[in-house]
Amino acid sequence: MDTLTAHDEGLADAGISLAAEAALRAIPPAWPLASSVAVNPFLGQAGESLAQTAARLGRVAGIAVTMPRAWYLERIESRAIALKDLEQALAAAPSAVRPANVAALLEAARQPVERTKALATVADLAAEVSGIDWPAVVAERLGAWASGYFDMGQAIWAAPRGRSTYSAWRSEATHDLTPEIIGLAGFALHVARAPRLATGAVSRAVSTLSLHPAALPTYFHRLLMTLGGWAHYARYQLWQAELAGQTDATLADLLAIRLVWEEALYERYAEKISRRWSEVCATYAAPLEATPDQVIDVILQEATELAAQRGLAKVLNAPTATVRSDRPALQAVFCIDVRSEVLRRALEKISPDIQTLGFAGFFGLAAVHRRFASDVTELRLPVLLKPGIQSVAGGPNEADADQSLRFKARAKRAWGRFKLAAVSSFAFVEATGPLYVGKLLRDALALDHPPSATDEPAPHLDPPLDLGSRVEMAQAVLRAMSLTQNFARLVILAGHGATVVNNPHASALHCGACGGYPGEVNARLLAALLNDKAVRGELAGRSIVIPADTLFVAALHDTTTD
Numbered sequence: 412m413d414t415l416t417a418h419d420e421g422l423a424d425a426g427i428s429l430a431a432e433a434a435l436r437a438i439p440p441a442w443p444l445a446s447s448v449a450v451n452p453f454l455g456q457a458g459e460s461l462a463q464t465a466a467r468l469g470r471v472a473g474i475a476v477t478m479p480r481a482w483y484l485e486r487i488e489s490r491a492i493a494l495k496d497l498e499q500a501l502a503a504a505p506s507a508v509r510p511a512n513v514a515a516l517l518e519a520a521r522q523p524v525e526r527t528k529a530l531a532t533v534a535d536l537a538a539e540v541s542g543i544d545w546p547a548v549v550a551e552r553l554g555a556w557a558s559g560y561f562d563m564g565q566a567i568w569a570a571p572r573g574r575s576t577y578s579a580w581r582s583e584a585t586h587d588l589t590p591e592i593i594g595l596a597g598f599a600l601h602v603a604r605a606p607r608l609a610t611g612a613v614s615r616a617v618s619t620l621s622l623h624p625a626a627l628p629t630y631f632h633r634l635l636m637t638l639g640g641w642a643h644y645a646r647y648q649l650w651q652a653e654l655a656g657q658t659d660a661t662l663a664d665l666l667a668i669r670l671v672w673e674e675a676l677y678e679r680y681a682e683k684i685s686r687r688w689s690e691v692c693a694t695y696a697a698p699l700e701a702t703p704d705q706v707i708d709v710i711l712q713e714a715t716e717l718a719a720q721r722g723l724a725k726v727l728n729a730p731t732a733t734v735r736s737d738r739p740a741l742q743a744v745f746c747i748d749v750r751s752e753v754l755r756r757a758l759e760k761i762s763p764d765i766q767t768l769g770f771a772g773f774f775g776l777a778a779v780h781r782r783f784a785s786d787v788t789e790l791r792l793p794v795l796l797k798p799g800i801q802s803v804a805g806g807p808n809e810a811d812a813d814q815s816l817r818f819k820a821r822a823k824r825a826w827g828r829f830k831l832a833a834v835s836s837f838a839f840v841e842a843t844g845p846l847y848v849g850k851l852l853r854d855a856l857a858l859d860h861p862p863s864a865t866d867e868p869a870p871h872l873d874p875p876l877d878l879g880s881r882v883e884m885a886q887a888v889l890r891a892m893s894l895t896q897n898f899a900r901l902v903i904l905a906g907h908g909a910t911v912v913n914n915p916h917a918s919a920l921h922c923g924a925c926g927g928y929p930g931e932v933n934a935r936l937l938a939a940l941l942n943d944k945a946v947r948g949e950l951a952g953r954s955i956v957i958p959a960d961t962l963f964v965a966a967l968h969d970t971t972t973d
Contacts, residue, residue: 424610427617430627435662437467437632440650441643443563446927447919448794462505462701462709469705470695471633473529476708480520483711487517492718500713508706519707530633531691533620533673536684543594549672550639552590556583557641576645576664577609590675601675609660609667616670620677620688626695633695634669641665654797740764742899744892746772746907746922746930750970754905766899768892772906772924774937775888778802780928783867784815790926791933800876800884802936805868869939870932882949885940889955898961904938906930907968920971934965 437455442448451457453476456464465476486492497513510516534545560579574582581602590598606612622630635642645662652659677688701709743758745751747769755767776799777792783804792798876884889895894902908929909920918927925933940946941963950957 434631440647465705743903772922906934938965
């Protein structure tokens with residue numbers, strides 16, 4: 412009997428682990444502000460249809476994945492969406508749920524839509540019977556702890572690291588009396604008695620809440636969606652770890668933390684919510700199916716995309732200009748960014764002898780860069796790629812200046828810590844505040860310009876690559892940008908960045924392909940690579956002949972000042 416019980420518990424734990432893994436993978440990552448990245452919000456549902464995604468996100472977040480119906484109807488009336496688009500989209504929908512014809516589809520689309528509501532958590536049910544907004548309390552207490560725990564050097568008093576996320580939270584939550592003051596008596600003791608491992612906490616909560624195995628993936632996903640963005644940041648940490656061939660348990664630990672809250676609230680309000688909770692659990696366990704309203708919205712969205720595809724096909728099938736055979740006077744390669752399109756079009760209007768090209772702003776060089784007199788490494792590459800080369804600004808001749816700048820940087824950091832410290836900050840303002848009036852005025856009037864990144868010494872590969880590797884890299888980049896013949900005498904490689912001061916969203920103003928940094932480092936590295944005579948000599952044997960008088964020049968488009 413004991414052996415069978417242990418076997419059953421093992422199967423149950425394996426099912427819980429699989430359900431937790433599915434929930435973790437359903438969360439899209441969110442990159443920090445230091446490298447702002449646009450992420451597909453449906454990344455976790457990439458393997459599902461739009462109808463399935465609508466049903467899932469409706470359950471776990473109460474959100475719609477399509478536009479309001481009025482938007483679709485307006486486009487249908489303006490004939491941006493044609494009748495044949497609607498017919499084709501309707502034919503592709505599952506026959507069991509789709510309207511009989513386009514007329515029925517349009518009639519259904521004109522009906523009011525009931526707002527999608529997420530399934531309730533224990534915190535939601537506890538709020539209904541107690542009058543206390545427990546979902547907000549949970550989010551606030553988790554957020555207060557997480558903002559210190561996930562700190563990256565900005566907080567003066569950061570939460571201690573060096574232990575698992577779950578353990579770090581337990582050590583603090585056992586001393587947090589806020590939940591008990593609000594009405595959750597014994598919460599600190601409940602946390603102290605919780606299993607010491609996150610996996611044990613999850614298993615115990617599943618048992619306490621009487622959750623059916625079929626309910627677990629959706630319920631776990633629902634809990635992660637209540638964490639106010641911290642789950643997405645933890646998913647980013649898992650993404651980064653897996654990119655390096657490792658793993659990270661932060662997101663799984665956050666799920667365990669959220670389940671400890673659910674368990675505590677259930678034990679507090681079980682008499683009042685147990686019946687309602689049983690009904691909700693049954694809904695969590697029900698098969699995932701799109702509602703009739705969601706099916707209508709998905710058909711309208713599909714018709715919209717078919718209409719867009721028709722327009723794009725028309726553009727792509729239009730006659731193209733003949734490829735010029737004479738040598739351009741100038742070639743300029745810009746990042747494929749809307750802010751660089753202005754310069755591209757302006758250059759092309761100046762003269763028909765000027766040719767511009769678009770390419771990813773990191774110019775094919777996945778570089779980890781270290782600035783002059785700095786030990787901080789910057790990933791100057793798309794966040795989805797692994798670094799391929801290392802570079803540093805300056806060289807051996809700048810060693811003395813490098814050391815001098817390091818000393819200055821340390822003194823500046825020490826002065827900054829003194830200004831912001833809890834004990835000295837108020838006295839500092841009282842004593843020296845008036846001395847900063849001039850600086851504040853200069854900053855407000857932009858009289859002092861911050862040093863540009865291009866003021867740094869030229870970057871170079873560190874460690875250097877052998878000739879064969881440099882040739883392979885140069886060939887791959889030139890072929891990727893379709894620049895293998897008819898080189899102009901001057902070829903400009905123009906990255907882009909922005910001059911900003913005290914802006915937490917600075918990375919969004921820089922180059923996304925460079926990981927949220929300006930593109931000057933990659934442009935300068937590539938220019939040096941393509942100007943290398945030894946590299947050119949080898950490229951000629953690979954049918955890429957760069958004339959001896961062709962010069963590659965790196966440039967930087969400052970999108971906030973140029």
